[in-house]
Amino acid sequence: MKLTNRSKHMAKKPMTLAERAYLPAILTGMGITLKHFFSKKATIRYPEELRPMSPTFRGLHVLKRDEQGKERCTACGLCAVACPAEAITMVAGERKKGEQNLYREEKYAVSYEINMLRCIFCGLCEEACPKAAIYLQADKMAPPRFERDEFIYGKDRLVEPVDPNARSKRGIQLTAEQAEALARRMAGMDA
């Protein structure tokens, strides 16, 4: 029964002389490969050349500082609770006198470690954080290492630099005016 008119008649025909000679088919094939010889290469030479990544890519974590360079993290532990892989551990401590310019609030993380071998880069820590302190960067990845303990990232490798220009692009970004207004408001609150 014929259902459509698109069916093709596929009878086994004897091959023509050109087909049996095999050479024309070979030349066609070689033409195809030669076209690929000159085509654009798909290779990305990894360490020198990077694949373009999505702006929402979840890569290596960063612990943010606020606009005055103080650490935002208060060691509340919500990220560790949210973490499905249990990759985050931290030790909380109390801010001492004279450390106001280092830590934003009275409680801070004395140590903060993420095990990158456990981490599944789901980003739930970022969502859980009430202080906008932890973010997963879109442009950095946890690089391969030779030793297991090198994958446990402490504060030395997680906290972003103090220099505003060297900071991570992820997280709260304020314009100059907003930062100034915020600083003034916070100064008023302190007083």
Add this chain to the structure above:
Amino acid sequence: MDFSALTSFVISWQSLVILAVFGISLLIATYSTYAERVVAAFLQDRVGPDRAGPYGLLQPLADAVKLFTKEEFFPAGANRALFVFGPCLAMTTALMASAVIPFGNTLLLGNGDVIRLQAIEVNIGMLYVFGVVSLGVYGLMIGGWASNNKFSLLGAIRAAAQAVSYELAMGMALIALLMVTGTLSLREIALQQYDGLWNIVYQPLGFIIFIVCAFAETNRTPFDLPECETELVGGYHTEYSSMKMGLYLFAEYINVFVASAVMSTLYFGGFSFPGEHLLYNYLTSSQSELFAHNVVTILGTVTLFAKIFFFIFFFMWVRWTLPRFRYDQLMRLGWTMLFPIAILNILLTGAFILFFGSKEPKREISKEAVPTEVRTVARR
């Protein structure tokens, strides 16, 4: 100058040429391994090895270091002496074949000395190449047998059967060519094409048979059944490791180089290039004949190498385009297609010579190839 001093001088120049041919064969084989990987990569939209040195040019060196430092493994029950002898024989025969290939015409020195850019000039050059290349299959046979391994032996048997089958068709294709040229000397065949048309014009069918057989003789895809991984693990070199394995691979690339050089010489004019006589006449109008002759010779050598490199590329191009033949297909192609076509080609060539006369009246070509006679015959 005393005669013996002259001969020793000439002999020493000639030994330099022999050394150069040896070195160039090895160098080209070395870089063929690199070229193979780059060509493969390019045909597959990749970039290939680019880590060792600029553009990965030191890759062959890295490979050599790797091969030399690998474990030298002898399988249990192997015939140790023959196991070592196999790759050595394969390598030796491969290197011997490049001795008779004319890589250029002659270079003239000011004092009347002539340097042939060919290691050895023999009047049976083509037979020599055939004989030596046929010996190469012993290397595979001995290596495969001495490994004491079923797969190696099967690979060796295939190699032998394939080589015997395709040598026949290749020889037949060559006979037709020899009917046209009337000589077995590679140098004279090249010189004839220097004066006249390239042999591909007279022997297109013969060339197609020859190149197909050359693929089979060098064990290159689509005829690389002796080392068919899917059926035979690794074929005749299954048990080989370290540099003994490297020698087998190397021998294959030297064979490819020799096959390319032979094809360029037999069918594509050897060291002749279009417009050489015009160039020669132009140069003699302003410069000395000596200078003109040497310039044309050097350009001819460059042209020959360009042709050889093209054919080496062609070998790789085909390798990364076509899948491997099945064994029965290989045998059917050799015996029921190429062999009859080769005989037909001989008949056709004979008929042409009978009815249209031979290519040209036989010209006396002196063995020393004095430049004046190459110059005077105009391109027709």
